[in-house]
Amino acid sequence: MTDYADAPAVIPARMLNEFVYCPRLFYIEWVDGQWADNADTTRGDLSHASVDARGGRMPAPGDEDRPYTTSSVRLSDEELGVLAVIDRVDHVDGGCSSVDYKVGHPGPDGEPWPADRAQALVQATLLHRAGYEVVSADLYYRETHSRVSIPWRDDLEDEVRELVTRARETAATLVPPPPLVDSPRCPRCSLVGLCLPDEKNALLGRVSQPKRLMVRNPDQQPLYVTEQGSYVGCRGGQILVTQKGETLARHRVLDVSSLCVFGHVQVTTEALWKLWEAGANVMWFSYGGWLNGWAQGKPSGYSELRRRQVAAHAQGSAVAAAMISGKIRNQRTLLRRNAKSDVSGAVAGLGRLAAKATTATAREDLLGFEGAAARTYFDRFASMLSCDQAISDAFRANGRNRRPPLDPVNASLSFCYSLLVRDVVATCLAVGLDPYIGVLHRNRYGRPAMALDLAEEFRPLVAESVTVSLLNTGQLRSSDFRSSSVGTALTQQGRRTLIAGYERRMATELKHPVFGYSVSYRRALEVQTRILAAVLIGELDAYTPLTTR
Incomplete structure (x- = not known):
């Protein structure tokens, strides 16, 4: 028997509508507490505006003094385990009918859609159990201005009970139901960007040929x-x-x-x-660009994901090996594409280190491969620079350094890394991951270890690419930096230039190497974070890093 004693006492009728439409949608919305609006949900909110306000008196069962109609009637039944806000209750000839408003149209046969039917039956059942004489459960479809009635029968309560039981059993599981496969319901679902049905089906091998998927770049x-x-x-x-x-x-x-x-x-x-x-959340940076902290509203209620995240940190994870291997491969690609001199030896060495990192099982070995790759990569980093000779010479002399950076290249890299970590922290918070609990980086006070982990494969793709591009095109010049005995920092104008360049890069679209669609780097970052969450929760077997060629 499934144990769902810890679940809330009642399920909203709207959630049972979602369960019939798609069990995974129900799980993400009710159990995980995730939500996103789209055009359809916004239309639905506007459509209900006229009936959401309470109107008319709801008579007691058997009361002969009845109004014609009552709006926005709230009922709940703990024994049945459901609650509902009924848009309208019509009182006619001693009986009553529940009326649920829908934005769209009925099914092709003129009957209500299964999910709509379930919600209407829940509402009518609540009226029946409250002692009212129920005539029918009705749905009003605004698009066609039509009303569809389901005549009430006592055995319909059994159908509702069975539906509630199945929904509770699904909610009690630790892993969400699998995504629908090639379903026409997915494209218009407001949570398609959170659910990622086609991406996860592709990674699970449930579809032979991934189609062009319904992800969109963020509007905000x-x-x-x-x-x-x-x-x-x-x-x-x-x-x-x-x-x-x-x-x-x-x-x-x-x-x-x-x-x-x-x-x-x-x-x-x-x-x-x-x-x-x-x-939205708020991020506070130091004047020089160090991420000091952030503030957010109510955190994600997806506690099981955070529990699995802690377990992955304690046990170690193959996810870390995939992330570092992806980072090294992206370093190799950036160097191969942009070097102005022969770097074939370094490129080959990075390729070997990426292959070794993929199979690393010990954290110490993985960090060793990462460190060796960083030395090889940054030893050749200046070969990608065609900017002011003084800037490139300063980097050659200093190498990669930080806190404080000693030259313009290092100052630019550090600032870009901070912006990238900010984006990853924001994405972790949105997905429900704890930014502080990583699978690779050690947890330290004030150190967002998970954000640093996820940022690894994006450092060459975003931060280092932006630095090289802005310096080589002359958008960042010596005058955009201020040097002193304690290090080098960007000026106010330099920060503006680098932020603008960073945002252009995050808005740039690439062809996703696994799924084949065009997507911005910012959206790709969210996709990767949600894939990581799916691995931690047990939906996917392995983490696939984002790499380019």
Whole structure:
């Protein structure tokens, strides 16, 4: 017998609708607590606006003084284990009918869709169990302005009970139900970008030929505030950046994926609340670009994922080997593509180290391969630079260094790495992973180990690529850096240039090497994070890093 004693006492009728439509959708939304809007869900919200407000008196069972109709009736039944907000209850001739509003149209045979039928039956069952004389369970489809009635029979309550039992059994499992295969339901599902049905089916070998999948690049973008002494507030659904009474920038809250503030910048409580409500987080950086911390709204309720994440950290994981192998292969590709001199020996050496990393079982061996690859790679890094001779010579003399960086190349790399880690932290929070608990990097105070793990394969693809490109094209020049006895830092203008270059890179599309569709680097980062979560939870057997050729 399945143990679901810890599950909530009642399931919303809307969740039973989702369960019939797709058990995996039900699990992601109700158990994992994940949600995303699309055009259809927004239309549904607007459609219900006229009936969501309570209207009319709900008479007691048997009351002869009845209104014609009652809107937004809330009922629950703990013994049955369901609750519902019924859009409308019509009272006619001593009986009543539940009416559920739907945006679309009925099925091709004029009957309700199975998921709609289930939700309507739950509502009618609640009325019946509350003592009302139920005539029918009705659905009103706005697209066709048609009303479909399901005549009430007492045996329909048994059908609802069986549905609730199956939903509870599914919710009690530790691994989500598998994705639907080639289902016409997936393209219009608001959670397709979270569920990744076709990607996971491809990795599981459940489809022979992956089709073009329904992922889209995010509409929201990070908002960076670097002006010292500025204030970030909120007014009328907009984020306002002001300084000494002057408005520097104005952005809609719904367009902001995260707020990134550098140095001495104040953020109002109202702005924090509005950003959290929209699912955005706030990141605080030092003036020089070091990620100091972040604030988020209510964290993900997917506790089982975090438990598995802790177990993977404690036991070690083949995921770490895949990540480091992917990073080395991407270093090899970047060097091979951009070197201005013969680097064939280094390229071959990186290829061998990537192969060894793939099969590494001990963490110490893996770190050894990574360290050897880093030495080979950064020894040849200057061969990719065709910028100011003084900048490239300084890097040749210093090599890779940090905290503080000693030359413009290292200053640019460190700043880009911070931006990348910021993006990975935000993605981890959205997916439900703990940014601090890694599978490769050691957990230390203030160190987002999981974010650093996931960033590894993206360092050459994004951070190092941006640095090389901006320096070689002259967008970053010596005048964009300030050197002192303690190191080298970007100027205000240099930071703006590098942030702009970084955002262009994250918006650049590539052909995904595994799935074959075009996707931005920012969206690819989210896909990789969700694939990692699927590996940790047991949906997938192995982690596949993102590599380019």
